[in-house]
Amino acid sequence: MIDVQGTLIDDRHKLPIPGALEALETINRNGIPFVLVTNNTKQESENFKAFLRDLGFSFGDGNYLDPLMVLEEMLPPTAVAAYGSSKFLELLQKRGYRLDFEHPDAVLIAIKEDFTNDEYAQMIELVLKGARLIGMHETSIYAKNGRRYPGVGAILKMISFATGADYDVVGKPSEPFFKKALQLLQRQDASITFADVEIVSDDLIGDLMGAKRLGMRTALVLSGKISSVDEVKPPLAKSADRVASDIAVLFNVRIGRTA
DSSP states (O other), X not given: OBOOBTTTBOTTTOOBOTTHHXXXXXXXXXXXXXOEEOOOOSSOHHHHHHHHHXXXXXXXXXXXXXXXXXXXXXXXXXXXXXXXXXXXXXXXXXXXXXXXXXXXXXXXXOOOSOXXXXXXXXXXXHHHTTOEEEESOOOSEEEETTEEEEOHHHHHHHHHHHHOOOOEESSTTOHHHHHHHHHHXXXXXXXXXXXXXXXXESOIIIIIHHHHHTTOXXXXXXXXXXXXXXXXXXXXXXXXXXXXXXXXXXXXXOTTSOO
């Protein structure tokens, strides 16, 4: 399983990280089953897949999974107080969700860089009134323009702590999402179990810890949210079985050629 943002493409320019194209081509050439597991919530899944392919990444429809593809299984279209980018809100409405910040069935959180205290206060009030608390994913940090902001996972934990309410997660690192990704791998090789899978990601807390609990091997790349092993606190370090500067180094791929 391969993360996308911060692992295959950079957070600032959304371009391939050096060696990422070659790494994925090496995986393809060697017939290794894989699935791209991304937290994309700003584009329709088909559009984001097309964007990645235009960048040069080669993968089939069965090699890709994002939270938008499984959202309706957890939360069928209903009234939601949704927080995230304007593109995310537009996607929800196209899918039949109704924005309601008075009496929603759920508070649904995606990512954006400019959350306000007023929005946090609104989330708290709605959850206290009985709305479900749901995150599109549980990313620990959101990296944008060279700065790091609290991710959806950090916001979920804050609202949960403030209200005492539990929360659900649609995408990574929820068990249902990872099971969906495993099913895609099993279409490539029916014998694959979580114990056979390594997940590659730049998010130690938001991706790798949850994968580790399911028995997957984990590889942390320092090309996104975490820029140095010095930033990884000792208790968290155990969640990464391998650490590399980027995916090309992880797979011992020389930039500019495939193996």
